[in-house]
Amino acid sequence: MEIIEHTGHAESAEATHTPSPPNAIESWLTRPAAAWIILAISLALTAIAWWLSHTLSHDEAQQRFERRTDDVHRRLEQRLATYEGALRGGVALFAAQGGEVSRSQWQRYVSTLQLAERYPGIQGLGVSKLIAPPQLAAHEQAVRQEGFADYAVKPAGLRDLYTSIVYLEPFEGRNLRAFGFDMMSEATRSAAMRRAGESGQAALSGTVTLMQEDGKDVQRGFLLYVPVYRGNTVPATQEARWSALWGWVYAPFRIDDLMHGVLGAESEQMRLTLHDGDRITESSKFYGSHPSAATQAPPLSLQRPLTVAGHTWTVHYEAETTDSGFATTQSNVVAILGLCIDALLFWTIGTIARRKQQVERNALAQSTQARERTAWLDAVSDLSPNGVLVFERHDDNTFRLVFTNPAFSELFGLRPGDLTGLSEEAVDEWLDGLRGEMAPNPPLTPGDAVVQLAGPPLCILHRSSREGELHRVYYFRDVTSETEVERLKDEFLTTAAHELRTPLASVYGFSELLLRPDVPDAKREKLNQIVYRQAGVLKHLVDELLDLARLDSRGEQDFVTQEVDLRKVAETAAESSGTPENPHRIQVIGGDKPLMAKVDPAKLQQAIVNATSNAIKYSAPDAPIVLRTVLTEHEGRPFAAISVEDKGIGMSPEACERAFERFFRADPSGHILGAGLGLAILKEVITLHGGHITLTSELGVGTTITLWVPLQPEVAEATPAKPAEARAPELITS
Structure with missing residues (x-):
């Protein structure tokens, strides 16, 4: 009964309920055309999302690929630079041994390098000697006497010059095939050897088949040469360098072995080919990391030059399909899911937005790092004692000055920016004008040079340079003192x-x-x-x-100082300077009060003896010598003025200027004994005691040398005497 009543009540409710009319949106959605409009909007949004996803993903793949190529490129440059350093160590060994290195010395040097562990890819370290035709027979005989009975320079035949691989370590296996080989008999090797010998720099050869190849697993190779000169220095001119050339320290490389050590795990993520020269052709290719790779053009590729030791390679990088395929797969997924549901479309857009923000954060972080690195570089440039000029290459292949550092402005008396914007020729002309009437300076060209500024004072600068693709940098180092x-x-x-x-x-x-x-x-x-x-x-x-x-x-480190009376030191020096014929020739004049000073009495006495000996040698036998000690002061400090006066031959003003130079003698005839070192020693001793020297002289009248020695601060007299010399601490000539 209750059920029946409840049901009846519900039916009554339904009968009395009136549904609300549909609103405008619901009405619009019920139209047939609404589905097509929504589909069109959905397809448009999906297409936009697909395009954004594809672009951003492709950019990320491109950036990853470029970072990998930068890393591989840098490692290859650093690896070859490391090998060049090993060769220069060999050149240094020749210099240390005076120009000749024995076979055992070379073997010990190479063994310390641990080539197999530290220099993967290098086949050995060798020495090739330059041999003139008249010396060939003697050279072969000398090597045979070392125990190599079958030794001969190969290939045989008449040539203008011969070379021979005399040392090559490790001296075993493949390397035995190269012993005695004349590398200059082959054009590619010869070109690199001549370039190294004439330039004084390391030189890399083009690709060749190494003598070490025995027909098994044959690889292309190349060689790196560093010249060795007689005299252990690099001559200044090309002709002089070739004339002084003794030979080369060199290293052979098998390219596959070298690149395996450089690439490592990167070989799984990219393909790399090396081409000899600045063009990519099939004939120039001498290495490929994936010989059996497909011929289809890769979606990501990059071509970069690599210049090492004066020789250019072109490196062609190609991304593996996983890098480039990532962009296509992701964008397709976005498109498919976008067609399925609008919510997934919005989610995809959100994902792309978040990814874009991450890219922007990465870019901001890289920009911050770049600014920090720029700040470091600015600090290095501002604090560097060497002047720097930076020129930038323009589209017309001319260089214009874009930067000078403070050291350059100080060296050349400029304000920052005075020369900015000038061409290299204009800056060169301006620099040459600083030479005055002297011979012109070397022009601004790559390489090392010496630049002289007329002054005063005369300034000598060593100029070096570096050059990249877009910039050329010159460095000026002040070597005047050196x-x-x-x-x-x-x-x-x-x-x-x-x-x-x-x-x-x-x-x-x-x-x-x-x-x-x-x-x-x-x-x-x-x-x-x-x-x-x-x-x-x-x-x-x-x-x-x-x-x-x-x-x-050692300076004053050998001084044994003690407080002594300078008048007693002067009296002892006078007694030591007397001669058996006239022991009392030197007259000592001074006061009664002691002149106390903290000095090395032995060295100060020797300095006074040097002054009196000079006076005796340059005076007549009966002419008196006066040794006078006077208390005076200079700049508020008490000084003892110890003067030696003679009536000798005297000196001209020009001789007075040079009196304290080493080996200078006032009497150039050589009749008066002496080496011209006494006054030089005297000056060093007095200077190290904190004093100074004055000298007055006149030809035919005589000479007075005054030694100014600082006294203890408490030494003073009521009215100290002040001779004329006391007011002139500098050198006085008359």
Whole structure:
């Protein structure tokens, strides 16, 4: 009964309910054309999504591919640079051994390199010697005497020049086939050898079939040469370099072995082919990472030049199908799912948006890294002591200046940007104008050169350069001090050798006479005296040279300082300078109060003795010498002025300027004994004591040398004397 009542109530409700009329959207959706419109919109959105997905995915694949090629390219450049470093180590071995290296020395050097573990792909490290035709027979005989009875330079025949592989380590296996081979007999090898010998730089050959190939697993190869010159230095000109060429340190490479070590896991992700030269042709190809790869054109590829040691390769990279196929697969999936449901379309767009944001974040991170790297490079450029010029290549193949660093502006007296925008020829003309009336500077061309600026002061710069595809960079390094030091060193060695040879020749010549039994006793005694006197001169010169060497190398480290009275030091020096004929010739004049200073008394006494000895040598035998000690002050500090006055021959103003140069002598005739080192030692000693020297002289009147030695701060007198020299710490000439 209850059920019947409930049912009746429901039916009554239905009977009384009136449905609401459909709204406009529902009405529109019920139309037949609405489905086509929605389909059209869906297809349009799907097409847009497919295009965006395909583009972004393809860009990502392209970026991944380019990063891989950058990595492989860099590794290949670094690997070949490492091998060049090993060759230059071999050249350094020749230099260290004075230009000749034995077979055992070369074997020990190569064994330390551990070629198999550290230099994969290299077949060995060898030495090829340049042989003139007249020397060929003697060379072959010399090598045969080392135990190689069948040795001969091959191939046989008459040629203008011969070379021979005399050393090649490891000296076993394939490398035995190359022993004695004349690489200059083959055009490709010869071109690289000549280029290395004439340029002084490493040179890479074109591709060849190596002598090491024995018919099994034959591979293409190439060779890297570094020249070795007699004299252990690289001559400045091409003609001089070829004349001084001794031979080459070289290394042969089998290309498949080398590339296997360079590519590693990358060989699974890309295909790579190497072409000899700057063009890609079938004949120029000498290596392929996938010999059996399909001939179909890859969707991702890149071609890049690689220049190593003056020789250019062209590297062609191709992506594997997994890289390029990723873009097509993903975009197709988006299209299919977009046709199925609109929700999946929106999800796909969201995915693409998120992926785009990730790409943008990656780009932003890379941009930040680039800015940081630029900041580092700017810091290096700003703090570098070397001047830098950067030229940029334009479409017309001309170079224009785009950057100079602060060091360049300082070296050449410019403001930043004064030369920016000028062509390379205009900058070259401006630089040449700084030479003044001197010979013109070398033009701005790639390579090393020496540039001189007229000054004053004269400035000598070493110029080097580097060049890439778009930029050419010049570096200017100030070598004025280095050049002057080398000049002074050469001058010093030449003069020292001359001064040593003069007494040594006398000792040697008269000693030879003393060996003769027919020399009379009276003459023998005279010869003994001459030998003894010249040996004394030689000993004195060697002692002075050793004193100078110690002062130059150790400075004041050998000083044994103590507080002493300078007047007593001067008196002792006067006694030491006296002669047996006139022991009281030197007159010592000074006050009664002590002049206390913290000095090395022995070295200061020797300095005063050098000054008095000079006065005695350049004065008449009866002329007095005055040694005067005076208390004075300079710049508020107490000083002792120790002056040596003579009435000797005196010096001209030009001689006064050079008086303290090593080996300079006021009397160029050579009648007065001495090597011209006394005043140089005197100046070094006084300078290391914190003092200085003044000199006044006049021809025919005499000379006064004053040594200014700083005293202890507490030393003072009520009214210290101030001679004229006290107000002139610099060199005074009259």
